[in-house]
Amino acid sequence: MSAPTLTGDKQPLTYRINLAQPLDLKSYEAQDGYAAVRKALKDLTPADVTKTVKESNLRGRGGAGFPTGVKWGLVPMGADAPKNKYLVCNADEMEPGTFKDRLLMEGVPHQMIESMIVGGYAIQANRGYIFLRGEYILAAERLNKALAEARAAGYLGKNILGSGWNYDVFVHTGAGRYICGEETALINSLEGRRANPRSKPPFPQIAGLWGKPTVVNNVETLCNLPHILTRGAEWFLGLSQGKSKDAGTKLYGISGRAKRTGVWELPMGTTAREILEERGGGMKDGLNLKCWLPGGASTDFLMPSHLDLAMDYDTIAKAGSRMGTGLLTVVDDKQNIISVVRNLEDFFARESCGWCTPCRDGLPWTYKLLCALEAGNGCTGDIEQLEQMTRFLGPGKTYCAHAPGAMEPLQSALKYFRSEFEAGIAKSAPQVAA
């Protein structure tokens, strides 16, 4: 099967990707590059840009699915607005099982820069930061090269294209820690502090980076912007081809022991079965699908019976999980579910920032209980204790979404595979004191 030719009309995010040798400024411009910047700055007001993005129904691709235009709409605009405003790109891709933003930044770095300019213009930011995880060394190199080219061409700097608007973008590389992907922790980290989350409100759009209005958007979210501006909201709404009421394409992918793993740009709402079977070729020979994570470590497991669901925000939410980042992690039937969940909770326990007690203490405790069950040394009451964790560390009990996210795979594993947990209780299990 030969790979289909990608087109800007159908696969806007990925059709210009070249991982070996990404497009330089000239060749990017020759393929519609920076057309959106020219259009926005010459023909559109910032309010026009925001309106078009609202009409396009673009929702955040980092996992939460919040409407991008609405997020921007909270930023103070006009003459009375603070002089300094910031657009921050969340390029701290660290959700286990997620590998889409790396592709966009390494494969077509100028698209990232162009998107930062369009987004920055919409909120009239004076600076943009790409918060890039420290391990993405090639992405940093390529983004900085693209930035230098864009600056030299006058797409960044003072009075861009004669619009009177001044704006520059910097790549800020991190030094690890998953929690930096949390919006307010990211802002603390960018300010040079420990990456503890902040309580909301105030929301970053009002008081974010250095107390100034700040919008934080994911890489994939931002990369849709130039295409929405040049091709229009109607076109974007049609991209999902009626598969979903959500608009656009989505970078879907597969990791785990499937025949073919990778990332594909497909209409929003493509079914998980199509992704796994048609793109991934199904599981490797001799393996069957046991369960799957729809979009990262912090999403609830779904079962093979859920494969026909459309991969969009609302459909996956109705099935009791979250689309998250939209990259499937497939778990095969040779895996013990307790070992899988133990691996996930080990990750969450290590990556807790330690700011609030339920997360800092509850996650290592959860991990310890799972280790005991995995070794067949569980005590009577351990399963009930894990269930209690899913409530005590659930939504509303902590500063940020880290602990509630950690509970999602655990609670779904308990729901679907309870007998495996019960088998982890020691035969001679001592009774837990009441």
Place this chain on the structure above:
Amino acid sequence: MSTANQTIIKLADLQKIAPFALSDEERHAIEHEMTHYEDARAAVIEALKIVQKNYGWVPDGAIAEIGKVLGIPATDVEGVATFYNLIFRRPVGRHVIKVCDSISCFLTGYDEVKAAFSKTLGVGLGETTKDGRFTLLPICCLGACDKGPVLMIDDDTHFDVAPDQVGKLLEQYR
């Protein structure tokens, strides 16, 4: 009481034991980074990385020196240095191996790869080989889950690593 007083090490003495001064080049690099931000503090991670690039880790004396350049307390610099896992506050080997232990690599053979490293090097996670050549560390998802198991050695990312390739892989790093 008098015995206790004698054992107190003054900060000034400590500086004599482990003197540390930023090179002009390091200082200029940090000052350049500061211009990217509204507040100089934001350059702290980059400053720590600049020092670490030259020393392999961040020596104690560098903490106060970085604080002076940025105009923030040394305790704040230390707070940041100890928070982030890519900043090393203890000496590490000449090469740092970071093996991804997140879910996709776990499903595709992390345990076997990690075991192969431990066996070949004779160290566990968080340890450095006796000859000071390698430090072995875990790291969370490296964003290349379709090519797992994945790991980094220094700035290089290695994909689809099989346990029997470990010896050959290490040969590239002297």
